[in-house]
Amino acid sequence: VVSTQSTGSSGINAEYGGSFYRNKLKYFAFLRKRMNTNPAHGPFHFRAPSKILWRTIRGMIPHKTTRGMEALNRLKVFEGVPPPYDKTKRMVVPGALRVLRLKPGRKYASIGRISREVGWKYGDVVEKLETKRKEKSATYFQAKKKINALRAKAAASA
Secondary structure, three states: OEEEOEOOOOOEOOEEEOOHHHHHHHHHHHHHOOOOOOHHHOOOOOOOHHHHHHHHHHOOOOOOOHHHHHHHHHOOEEEOOOHHHOOOOOOOOHHHOHHHHOOOOOOEEEHHHHHHHHOOOOHHHHHHHHHHHHHHHHHHHHHHHHHHHHHHHHHHHO
16 A cells, blocks of 8 residues: 655655656656547546556556556555555655655655646645544544553553
């Protein structure tokens, strides 16, 4: 399960190396590519960050083989963290962290910002839902800390 998790005003946790302007130009060049006789035949240009990430990952696996199709079917990508997964522990792939992949001082662009620039309309909606989720999570965590402190106190007195 991959979540392009919101991290602030316009951030999505998936990023490209290089300046924002360069990446935006690259995406606009991709948007210009289409089938001349019938554009409905593809290529299809996704605007949502999750779909952009999904297509990028699809390019890394042999998606035309049975094994690749099964792997792609197991992949789930979302904007934000939807309800069934907000209760599960989130994992980080250390090898994919920006601080490990890019040299210090290098420019980078977030998929969320690029998506908003090329026509994704739901950035504000996802941002609002993520804010609500984070508030609920914070209250749950405070209650959990109180319960754990009481448990520790009871265990120490027993």
